[in-house]
Amino acid sequence: MSDDERRGGSFYGRRKGKALRAGRAATVAGTLPRLKLDVEALPDALAELFAIAVREVRLEIGFGGAEHLLHRAQENPDIGYIGVEPFIDGLAKGVAGVDALGLRNVRLYDDDATKLLDRLPAGSLASVDLLYPDPWPKTRHWKRRFVSDENLARLARVMTPGAPFRFASDIDTYVAWTLERVRRSPDFEWTAERPGDWRAPWAGWPGTRYEAKAIREGRRGTYLTFRRL
Numbered sequence: 001m002s003d004d005e006r007r008g009g010s011f012y013g014r015r016k017g018k019a020l021r022a023g024r025a026a027t028v029a030g031t032l033p034r035l036k037l038d039v040e041a042l043p044d045a046l047a048e049l050f051a052i053a054v055r056e057v058r059l060e061i062g063f064g065g066a067e068h069l070l071h072r073a074q075e076n077p078d079i080g081y082i083g084v085e086p087f088i089d090g091l092a093k094g095v096a097g098v099d100a101l102g103l104r105n106v107r108l109y110d111d112d113a114t115k116l117l118d119r120l121p122a123g124s125l126a127s128v129d130l131l132y133p134d135p136w137p138k139t140r141h142w143k144r145r146f147v148s149d150e151n152l153a154r155l156a157r158v159m160t161p162g163a164p165f166r167f168a169s170d171i172d173t174y175v176a177w178t179l180e181r182v183r184r185s186p187d188f189e190w191t192a193e194r195p196g197d198w199r200a201p202w203a204g205w206p207g208t209r210y211e212a213k214a215i216r217e218g219r220r221g222t223y224l225t226f227r228r229l
Ligand SMILES: C[S@@+](CC[C@H](N)C(=O)[O-])C[C@H]1O[C@@H](n2cnc3c(N)ncnc32)[C@H](O)[C@@H]1O
Pocket: 009, 010, 011, 012, 013, 014, 061, 062, 063, 064, 065, 084, 085, 086, 087, 090, 111, 112, 113, 114, 131, 132, 133, 134, 135, 146, 208, 209, 210, 211
């Protein structure tokens, strides 16, 4: 059993892949300290995390190659985005993207999202995106999935009433797993009214690297939008 499993964390993947190339490593070393969140010193008003005025703060958990995070941050310069990614190669892409695009409305966290969720002020997030979380398709690994009763309760605590929680997956058993847990949660409801609501991605959807791979391999995404009650 890993340390994280013992601590009840939700990160079971790799932290490190191949060594970053020199230029990327230098960008990370130069820019990450300015972007990285210190969970021990979070302000009560999360907007204060950003050097510019933001009207609300959104969270993306496990941003991978940061395609979606960077796209949304560019699209909405007056909204603050917190992106979480413990895998250093993904984190480096996020840092490099923020640097190259000159974004001032993004902050990053490089560890298990549950550690951040437990430190965020109650009711501080206007939305949470969990896009293609690690699927853990083998039955014996299902308990590692990010969506759990405990993590739904963690999300509920930090979201404002009415805030959307968006979830995408290409794995049918994970979609069913998530719907089952949301159905028994007192804090969320599924907003779908017609099949198009879960078959089509959200407006302005840029796609993600993981999704593109899933589509190449013949799978399709399911897009679930839940509302914090
Ligand atoms: C399958 S990838 C998808 C990445 C990206 N969202 C996409 O669609 O391309 C899942 C990502 O979640 C990250 N992850 C896994 N457990 C996590 C946790 N507990 N907290 C934050 N991120 C996590 C992994 O490092 C990985 O990059």
